[in-house]
Amino acid sequence: MEREDFPGEETPLEYQTETGEYNIFGFWMFLGAEIVLFSTLFGTYFVLIYRTASSIPPTEVFSMGLVLVMTFTLLTSSFTSGLAIHEMRLGNVTRMLIWIGITLVLGLGFLGMEIYEFVEYASEGATLATSAYWSSFFLLLGTHGLHVAMGVAWFIIILIQIKMRGLTPATANKTFIASLYWHFLDVIWIFIFTGVYLLRLVIA
């Protein structure tokens, strides 16, 4: 089957059924809502950016080295999940599974570093209850981290399903949607990196 939407290419598995096509379309609608959800958390953060209530200021706590490593870890995982979809479209199931595996390892590494970061900040006296600034910081970062954790769980479940049912239009569709979700987490992180860390250190 060849369609105009995919010139010079067979329709990818994940788009082959009508349900699959609507699932992907629907997921884009969901991502639009997620963008707005995160914008409310960013708005809260920007409003409270100077409200440290004479508690420990972020400039004394932020360690840019760790944040940079986290940024490149998540960025790379977005790339590897993209490669997984690339291999899926070429029909290389083994390579696709390997790339998803690497994505999972990077995602878990990111989560580990984020937990380490939070524990480190808490030991220096910055917790959810310290000040309005730190509440909004942990709320925004925590919501993103929770999404990453859900993304990891989602990919693991999909790996099990592909193992059981093989690569079908249905499982390909689920894998593609999970990868959209994973890329989205990276897009949100770009704004956290810029709007939370860089911005706070620039205006300090």
Place this chain on the structure above:
Amino acid sequence: MSNGTTVTKKGHFPWKHVVGFISSIVLTLVALWIAFYSAFSVRTIVILIFSLAFIQAALQLLMFMHMAESSNGRIQVGHILFSAFVAIVVAVGSYWVMEFGIHLEHHM
């Protein structure tokens, strides 16, 4: 417009992904350099680093997420642009409403 985005042909090297990945890294490093080592004013730095973030987000949506492919590509792009508009109104609008004229003494 949806016809303009080609899907990688069988056996082809994933150029789109590699280009998207390298540009993301470069954009991140440029933002970092501007924030810490450039001599621009704070206002210019804030504008520049946020512009870079939006460029990088657009790159990810097009290079990695294939936003514009499929028969719904156009609607998807329109929907994400609209969401981004609402997001900016919410985030920047909140800041504008809460900060200007109320607590001006707190900052520069």
